[in-house]
Amino acid sequence: MKIAIDSCAAMHIGDRSEQQDRVGIYPHPERPGCMIAVLADGMGGHSGGAIAAEQVLLKARQNFAAYAPSSESPTEFLREVISDAHASIKLTRFTSEADPHSTAVVFMLRPGHADWAHCGDSRLYHFRHGQLISRTPDHSLVEELQRAGRITQAQAEVHPQRNLLLSCLGAENPPRTELGGTPALQVGDAFILCSDGLWAYCSDQELGRVLMEQDARSAARSLLNLARERAQGVGDNLSMAIIRVVPAS
Known part of the structure; x- marks a missing residue:
């Protein structure tokens, strides 16, 4: 069965004074069937978060334009994007008074394949027909404590x-880059990249159901509205990129 891609990116400033999230979906300029989605959450506790998030998207787009599958593996490409963005963010410290840091999620789609990398607590979820297949682990203290069995989900x-x-990205130590992927895309696959301004208010089951039942644009609108309602006036910046695999018309 031939497949098509239904995608959408969305952002909301939440109840913050500045939007420090960035998100984008970009087709390859020369290779049909290849695209990337990139999401970055500028660190809310640091000045210059928006600058850092911009650097993640800029480096991803630049590297993707030069990506050559015949000479560079998806793993190499993804690692390089995060490494280059990290280096660029650190250099920004010396050219401004800001102290920029960011999370990063980079998703690459090729014909029949999907690969991704992340660092921080912005997430990528992979659903198939509404069922969770995988999600990226957070590089956070709380999730480390949960994995060690020292606290419960409710305590977290x-x-x-x-x-x-x-x-x-942008910290003194090199970023922890974790990779994932799926070797065979199927109709019914859905991926969502999102910042904690969204996932903090939505369960895995809710995300999967919305992505299964609605097209990408409608799903983004529904999830944004749900997060804003539950934030009750104290919500963070939120952003998301949705990629759904659907039958080709």
Whole structure:
């Protein structure tokens, strides 16, 4: 069966004074069937978060334009994007008074394949017919404590250090880059990249159901409205990129 891609990117400033999230979906300028989606959450606790997030998208677009599948593997490409963005963000410290940091999620789609990399607590979820296949692990103190069995999910949700990251772009230490992928795309596959301004208010089941039942644009609108309603006036910046695999018409 021939497939098509239904995609949408969306952002909302939430209840913050500045939008420090960035998100974009970009087709390859020369290779049909190839595209990337990129999401970055400029660190809210640092000045210059928006600058850092912009650097992630800029480096991803520049590297993707030069991406050559015959000489560079998806893994190499994804690692290089995060490494180059990290280096660029660190250089920004010396050319401005800002202290920029960012998370990053980079998703690459090729004919029949999807690959991704991330660093920080912005997430990528992979659903198939509404069922969760995988999601990226957060590089946060709270998730490390959960994985070690030292706190429960309920405790994690109210932990006083739930926003503390153990790895991000722009920090002194090199970013922790984790990779994922699926070798065979199928109709019914859906991917969502999102910042914590969205996933903090939506369960895995809710995300999967909305992505299965609605087209990408409608799903983005529904999830944005749901997060804003549940934030009750204290919501963070939120952003998302949705990629759905559908039958070709």
